[in-house]
Amino acid sequence: MFPADMKDAPIGVFDSGIGGLTVLKMMRHALPAERFIYVGDLGRSPYGSKSAETVRRCVLQITAFLLSHHVKMIVIACNTASAVAGDIIRECAYPVPVIEVVGRGSEMALEMIPPDHRGDARIGILGTDTTVRSGVYADRIRVLADARGMRRPEILQQACPLFVPLVEEGWWSGEIPDLTAARYLRAMREFKPHVVILGCTHFPVLSEPIAKALPEGTILTDCAPAVVQRAEAILRERGWLVPAGSAGSAEGPAETVFYCSDSIDTFRCQAERFLDMPVDFVHHVDLETVSIREGDLCCPRQISTVKPSSI
Amino acid sequence: MFPADMKDAPIGVFDSGIGGLTVLKMMRHALPAERFIYVGDLGRSPYGSKSAETVRRCVLQITAFLLSHHVKMIVIACNTASAVAGDIIRECAYPVPVIEVVGRGSEMALEMIPPDHRGDARIGILGTDTTVRSGVYADRIRVLADARGMRRPEILQQACPLFVPLVEEGWWSGEIPDLTAARYLRAMREFKPHVVILGCTHFPVLSEPIAKALPEGTILTDCAPAVVQRAEAILRERGWLVPAGSAGSAEGPAETVFYCSDSIDTFRCQAERFLDMPVDFVHHVDLETVSIREGDLCCPRQISTVKPSSI
Known part of the structure; x- marks a missing residue:
């Protein structure tokens, strides 16, 4: 994918479950013309009581999944995942920018x-x-x-x-x-x-x-507000920001695609309550089968950009 | 394995995490000369908020794991697992008897x-x-x-x-x-x-x-008491019961081997509190990699027994 195409790519946001929807809600509001992919790992939530190793394996699988969907940015909307795997995700996703809550x-x-x-x-x-x-x-x-x-x-x-x-x-x-x-x-x-x-x-x-x-x-x-601010700044700086008022935003925010690793009905109910909007469709994703062997996680496309010193 | 050897085989007990230790504690007390294998799926707990499909996949992996360790009986010490997967486990584990809490x-x-x-x-x-x-x-x-x-x-x-x-x-x-x-x-x-x-x-x-x-x-x-009673009755009826006073029981209960799918330290701390005894060693098990494709789950040994009408 060439840098010019990055603008059209979606932003990937993920959490162990539904908590990250508070971040997504704010991002959708601030960046109404951006498309989003949200992954809620409800099938393995909560992360907060699990060991760092277990959480790391889970979030590497989500990162690989998001990269395979050609996201232009990854937002780790989960403190536990940010705390124990922020650095490794940043390294694996490079050159896709990674923003995390911690x-x-x-x-x-x-x-x-x-x-x-x-x-x-x-x-x-x-x-x-x-x-x-x-x-x-x-x-x-x-x-x-x-x-x-x-x-x-x-x-x-x-x-x-x-x-x-x-x-x-x-x-x-x-x-x-x-x-x-x-x-x-x-x-x-x-x-x-x-x-x-x-x-x-x-x-x-x-x-x-x-x-x-x-x-x-x-x-x-x-x-959440600090995450949104940083996401907007990076997209703007790279010329990847879809300005409000572009396609999609006339009739409200652009499309968000939801993926969940457990029952999509449970997720939909919770998501509607958290986002305060109807969620019509949620895809099921079997994250356990996503391979995270060495080499698989390399970003599957070429982006000519320089490594940012601090994201 | 011949029926005579069954007596020496361990009893497999599992739960999504630590709740099943209340059942294990009672079983160890009632059957002090029996060996046990306990699997706590802490890496994917809790089951109680997850969909039936997700829980079923998890418990089939545990069943396959226990059968590969040649258990003589499986105790599902988890109500959620019993509720949504009791029948399928009984079918997959046959002729190994399966006792469940529901x-x-x-x-x-x-x-x-x-x-x-x-x-x-x-x-x-x-x-x-x-x-x-x-x-x-x-x-x-x-x-x-x-x-x-x-x-x-x-x-x-x-x-x-x-x-x-x-x-x-x-x-x-x-x-x-x-x-x-x-x-x-x-x-x-x-x-x-x-x-x-x-x-x-x-x-x-x-x-x-x-x-x-x-x-x-x-x-x-x-x-729990009803599960223990039934387990003892089945073992006795089949001649697989190790009577109290046999090897192991002189110095307290026989060996229990613990497996956990998450941090072994977290599990050990909780297990000591629930069992009110020191737990020296816990093995880590990566249950997600256990294959449950058709055919893999067949009990890997021959036991000449008749299918019990009701377990």
């Missing part, structure tokens, strides 16, 4: 520190077990702070695994999410963070109970 | 109906989404009631998907499980069941909050 979320957290606390900032990180165990948010924040000549923020992490099934069950507010948030965030409350990263794409849905469990005025950061 | 749980529920309510019994069924959607408990109970010439009990099912992550998080009692049980069991409480089946191997751990949410005196049935 990098963007870390930058955003630093930017949201109140100016009078840049010297003594405290950042809280909420995530799944696997994301928290990986320590990747804390590492990124320290590297970014050093690069900016900032004093390294104090960091406290907290795994909140029950938030995911609570969101999937539709229990988004009320006594049970309030108590669950209060129980997980007891130490976080004492820590008095300036900024708290919602380090799982499910968590923004529980912003209300999370905010109630933290000191008043704590800033909560959702990574 | 059949045993249904029989037990009927037996526990108070004698003065055998004509107007109400049975409640709690399970995962997939188990409840399959309707298999209700079907079994009706068939069994007909066979016994009993009036068919009234049945109410309730999916309680959050019970599984609550158990895995270790939140076994207190305000959050109490409120969760109360919320799920509102209609069940009104239904005033005589017997409630805990139709997921995780649920017995939450007996206390479940009992509190139901009318006083409701009988809760855990399927």
